[in-house]
Amino acid sequence: MSNSESPLGISPAGVDKSLPGEITESLRSLFGELLGIPTDQVPVDVSFVELGSDSLLLVEATERIEDLLGIDVPFRDLLDTCSDITSLAAHLTAQGAVAAPVAASPAEEAAPPRALAPAAPPAGPSPAAPSPVETAEPLLQAPDQAGTTDLEREIIGLQLEVMRQQLDVLRGRRHQPTAPAPDRPAAAPPRTAEEAPAQAMGPYRPIEARRGRELTSGQLHHVKELITSIEARTEKSKKQAAHQRPVHADSRMSAGFHVLWKEIVHPIVADRAEGARFTDVDGNEYVDISMDFGVNLFGHNPPFIREAIQAQLDRGMPLAPYNTLVGQVAGLVSDLTGMSRTAFQNSGTEAVMVAVRAARTVTRRRKIVVFSGAYHGTFDGVLARRSTDPSKPPGTAVPLTRGTPAAMAQDVIVADFADSSAFDVIAAHSEDIAAVLVEPVQSRMPQIQPFAWLRELRDLTDRLGIALIFDEVITGFRLHAGGMQALSGVRADLAVYGKVIGGGMPIGVISGSERFMAPIDGGLWAYGDDSWPSAETTVFAGTFSKHPLAMAAAHAVLRRVKDESPQLHNELDARTERLQTTLNDFTRRAGIPLRVERAGSLFRFSFGRGFGYPDLFFHHLLNRGVYVWEGRNCYLSTAHTDDDVTFIARTVRAAVEEMAAAGFVQTEGGTSDE
Structure with a gap:
């Protein structure tokens, strides 16, 4: 491949412009690599956010396009006028981009990393080394599907998710941090024929809809009800966030921002914590599976x-x-x-x-x-x-x-x-x-x-x-x-x-x-x-x-x-494995594109294509009393009981079933709007 040719199949602008279809395939290759999914499974009419792109991934996409083509696509455009493959391809074609023959991305050329069990330890380890655990099975059980997503984009994802002011400026209005904006018309870019009019949803006032697949009336109603419920439950946490924002800068104050649920984007403020649970300033109790970013091996306040x-x-x-x-x-x-x-x-x-x-x-x-x-x-x-x-x-x-x-x-x-x-x-x-x-x-x-x-x-x-x-x-x-x-x-x-x-x-x-x-x-x-x-x-x-x-x-x-190992870790691993097995058995039987992946008592929810708006899933958990922080790494502690595991599994199942009923989850053989 020549230096002038992109490994993703797009060449710098030339005299002749390519057909939009060729650019489209090149972009599918790019986003397939970034998202860790096969190129032929990247839809062209679904917004990048709905595909699971976070802010850091979109920043990387803009930088790759600029590096390879010399065409600057502002980050905000990937949230609005170029929010899916089709609209982005049209924009690049208009700017003079030329598509070269599409080459296989690195993710497609090489086999994905495998989940490997610990091999037999070498004979006679050095005296200074602790003896490796001798077992024929991996102590850190991995699910049977190894993830292939390139997760560089997550390294400081929270620091780059502060998109609120960018979105406000994009839509022609300045952010008013101390009070809700007066109920008056806001300046907005011209609306295309494909954009739906803004719809008021109770206390939630949506920003102009982005290009890409629109929500159905049933899905909008679902989101409205969820927002209304969470706002009512977490009123004091939201008030504290609004009060602090003018004087306190913190990436977590805007982490997970989305125009659809802007009104519930705020941290939950804790009042007290003990064991596997904490109580927020509104009096709600949560089973905590964030455990202070993994700090609390023994639960809160042991x-x-x-x-x-x-x-x-x-x-x-x-x-x-x-x-x-x-x-x-x-x-x-x-x-x-x-x-x-x-x-x-x-x-x-x-x-x-x-x-x-x-x-x-x-x-x-x-x-x-x-x-x-x-x-x-x-x-x-x-x-x-x-x-x-x-x-x-x-x-x-x-x-x-x-x-x-x-x-x-x-x-x-x-x-x-x-x-x-x-x-x-x-x-x-x-x-x-x-x-x-x-x-x-x-x-x-x-x-x-x-x-x-x-x-x-x-x-x-x-x-x-x-x-x-x-x-x-x-x-x-x-x-x-x-x-x-x-x-x-x-x-x-x-x-x-x-x-x-x-x-x-x-x-x-x-x-x-x-x-x-x-x-x-x-x-x-x-x-x-x-x-x-x-x-x-x-x-x-x-x-x-x-x-x-x-x-x-x-x-x-x-x-x-030191005093309680190995029993401490063995029991904790077994409890986490029970949670993983219970949930994965449910999602497999139901054809839900969701898996729990773990190493010991550290675990994550992994969403496949067809699970729309994964952040809504975590809002559902919160609304039902299970807390997961914005970075989405989850942990069990020695304070979590079997009853807690049962509650978590039941809550996850209820959240998934409710989202599937609203058409946010494409089940195998099902009829979803996603």
């Missing part, structure tokens, strides 16, 4: 953590003098994970920054490798995506988001997760690579558990002198007491932890071998001899790292994990 924090509060919170628990917490991390030494920061993002900096100090190389679909926090140095410029070498990275300088991506290489092609990319750049940073099981694709691939990755990085960093901020101590190193039988050079270990307090943990931890403090030395901290050092500091309250909570968590 007495043993609360008592540990209170005991430390009674003794004060000095920051400059060392806390008595720091060494004990580091020792427990070493006992559980087999890592030699540990340092503390305040968040997973900071832990990643320190680990990368330490690896670069030791290896004296500058580049790092990350993988498509991974999430490593919000450090600019890891906010990168693969370049779509066909003239660039494989793995070339560009900034993932606006505001990240291009120079930050120059030292990043992006490879395919759980794919052998990554080994070729790493080998080709080995002399420049300081570290490979990997989520052993990606939180957004929990069904992919590539333990054999991880062992090959370890062998390769060992041979090439590259540091291997496991990012276990989400999975650490949740899936196994020894983390993914114990489950996979792979010993990393560095690992970063967070969330669970903090017991609800802010924390970031960096653990590793003496060689790679030495840059933090100069390395080991002793009293009474001539030793000194002789290792080359890098910058490491933090006012609130090792905070006394965080140390108290972490000490309590790690003691409980």
Whole structure:
């Protein structure tokens, strides 16, 4: 393929314009790759939002089109005048785009990553490594369908979902944050014949309808009733959101924004929380399957953590003098994970920054490798995506988001997760690579558990002198007491932890071998001899790292994990497996394009083509008393009971059946409007 030709089948503008049908097929190929579905299953008359495109995916689509064609399609146009394949193709054709023969997308050329069971652990693991669990079956059961969606777009999806003001400006009116807009006509772009007039729906005032498939009267009625119900249930939460918005900026305040349900786009404000449930400021009780983004392995406000924090509060919170628990917490991390030494920061993002900096100090190389679909926090140095410029070498990275300088991506290489092609990319750049940073099981694709691939990755990085960093901020101590190193039988050079270990307090943990931890403090030395901290050092500091309250909570968590494992994780995994099996059996029998995918007690709902407006599903759960945060990663805790699992399963089933009855779900052999 020539450099002037797009791998997705569109060439830069030439003298002659292509037929719209050729551009259409090229765009189907593009969006098929981005959405992770076969090209021939990408409809041309359904809006990108309805297909499941979030804001980050649409931003990536505009950047790819601009990179390949030099045609700027504003992000807002993909929400309005170019909201589906047909209208976008017509726009590009009018701008002079030329379609080249459509080539197979990478997603179609290669087999999707497979969900791999842990292979038999190598004989005679090193004494420092925890013994891998020996089992013929995967401990982290994966569903029989492995997801193929390229999830780079989700890495900071919430940060880019603040679309409210863009939509308001698009429709010719300014946002009024302090009060509802007066009931007067709003300026609007000329309406095409395909657009339906705006319809008032009780308290909900819809913005001008976008191009694409319109909702039926029955679906509009369904949405109206849901909005009315949620507004009545969460009146105080909504008032607090409206009151805060003029003075408080937070991506979660607009996460999941959609013109159809704008009136219920706001966070739920909690009043109190205990165990598996919390109560909001309106008095509604929810079974919580977000568990504070996976933090609460033991549920909300467990007495043993609360008592540990209170005991430390009674003794004060000095920051400059060392806390008595720091060494004990580091020792427990070493006992559980087999890592030699540990340092503390305040968040997973900071832990990643320190680990990368330490690896670069030791290896004296500058580049790092990350993988498509991974999430490593919000450090600019890891906010990168693969370049779509066909003239660039494989793995070339560009900034993932606006505001990240291009120079930050120059030292990043992006490879395919759980794919052998990554080994070729790493080998080709080995002399420049300081570290490979990997989520052993990606939180957004929990069904992919590539333990054999991880062992090959370890062998390769060992041979090439590259540091291997496991990012276990989400999975650490949740899936196994020894983390993914114990489950996979792979010993990393560095690992970063967070969330669970903090017991609800802010924390970031960096653990590793003496060689790679030495840059933090100069390395080991002793009293009474001539030793000194002789290792080359890098910058490491933090006012609130090792905070006394965080140390108290972490000490309590790690003691409980150590004392109660493996029974703790075995019982939690079994309960989550029961939920997964119950729901997947129901959706399979009913022909519903919905699956639950999991790794241990981490799980996600995965929607197939034919499940329209997935966000409505989560609003239904909320309305029925099951809480899922906007990022949609779900977790069970030890506080969840069998009765809670039954309630969750019953609620999911009721939500799906109600949406199917309204025509939002295309069942196999059914008659849906979707």
